[in-house]
Amino acid sequence: MKDLYCAVDLGGTKINIGIMTKEGEVLDNIKIPTEVEKGPDNSINNIKKTIYELLERLNLTKNDLKGIGIGSPGPIDSEKGIIVESCNLKGWKNVKLVEQLSDEFEGINIKLQNDGNAAALGEYLFGFGKGCKNFIYITVSTGVGGGAIIDSKLQVGASSNAFEAGHMIINMNGRKCSCGNNGCFEAYASGTSIEKIASERIVNEESIISEISKGEKVKAEHVFESAKRGDKLALEIVENEGYYLGIGIFNIMAMYNPEKISIGGGVSNCLDMFYDKMMDTINSMSLKPSTKICKIEKAKRDDCGLIGAGALAFYNE
Numbered sequence: 220m221k222d223l224y225c226a227v228d229l230g231g232t233k234i235n236i237g238i239m240t241k242e243g244e245v246l247d248n249i250k251i252p253t254e255v256e257k258g259p260d261n262s263i264n265n266i267k268k269t270i271y272e273l274l275e276r277l278n279l280t281k282n283d284l285k286g287i288g289i290g291s292p293g294p295i296d297s298e299k300g301i302i303v304e305s306c307n308l309k310g311w312k313n314v315k316l317v318e319q320l321s322d323e324f325e326g327i328n329i330k331l332q333n334d335g336n337a338a339a340l341g342e343y344l345f346g347f348g349k350g351c352k353n354f355i356y357i358t359v360s361t362g363v364g365g366g367a368i369i370d371s372k373l374q375v376g377a378s379s380n381a382f383e384a385g386h387m388i389i390n391m392n393g394r395k396c397s398c399g400n401n402g403c404f405e406a407y408a409s410g411t412s413i414e415k416i417a418s419e420r421i422v423n424e425e426s427i428i429s430e431i432s433k434g435e436k437v438k439a440e441h442v443f444e445s446a447k448r449g450d451k452l453a454l455e456i457v458e459n460e461g462y463y464l465g466i467g468i469f470n471i472m473a474m475y476n477p478e479k480i481s482i483g484g485g486v487s488n489c490l491d492m493f494y495d496k497m498m499d500t501i502n503s504m505s506l507k508p509s510t511k512i513c514k515i516e517k518a519k520r521d522d523c524g525l526i527g528a529g530a531l532a533f534y535n536e
């Protein structure tokens with residue numbers, strides 16, 4: 220039998236749990252609601268139950284598992300296996316996740332890592348990053364996150380919280396970010412920022428965005444849909460998405476000189492609508508040796524958060 224690993228992709232609204240091989244094949248997976256408000260013990264019990272359910276479905280026992288890998292919203296402490304605190308897991312503080320799972324899965328190697336880093340590892344090993352040495356994964360959805368693999372090594376930093384690219388400041392006097400600082404990359408390029416910028420501007424400007432959103436809260440997909448229909452304001456917001464993403468990616472290229480960058484997350488589904496603007500922005504900058512060598516594409520594995528989490532259990536950090 221192939222070596223099997225359990226992958227846990229812990230998110231603010233749902234937890235995706237799967238059993239996978241070292242080759243990145245997910246044999247089976249189950250998504251359960253996180254139910255953050257019920258506290259960590261409830262969620263951890265549900266994770267345990269779901270792992271057993273998956274094992275049963277695959278006719279396996281826990282002794283068949285070589286390891287368990289967990290990707291979680293940060294900040295975390297990977298060495299201690301603790302979720303320190305997270306705005307996506309409100310009220311959870313210093314949760315000893317690895318210890319609590321170890322009580323149940325004794326003797327099994329359990330690894331915890333920041334979810335952006337885990338997803339980067341998944342896309343690196345099994346997606347667009349396959350075969351290269353220096354790779355960056357960027358996810359653009361509610362926020363902007365990701366991870367870096369340099370010289371084939373996942374860059375986790377001193378406390379596993381490296382690559383908070385979303386909070387790289389690109390405009391000193393800019394928009395307020397959810398983290399409290401001003402002018403963060405994600406305050407301009409995330410799905411949430413597209414929604415906020417559109418909501419602010421439709422108050423005074425003519426646009427079909429509110430018609431598309433049927434007067435409800437504007438979502439990024441409404442803006443993209445309006446742009447497809449030729450709405451001038453929506454087209455401008457989408458163009459700006461390409462511009463700001465280009466600025467952020469340029470900064471990342473300047474730091475890491477990667478061979479490949481892949482972009483995942485919900486907003487990347489519309490990447491073709493702002494790809495040219497993004498590339499024009501990058502190509503208009505200096506540091507040509509870094510920008511010319513790098514290929515940028517949409518992420519190949521939608522499930523990189525899951526498979527990357529599982530890969531933590533066997534990838535040599």
Ligand SMILES: [Zn+2]
Pocket residue numbers: 385386396397398399400403405
């Ligand atoms: Zn920020």
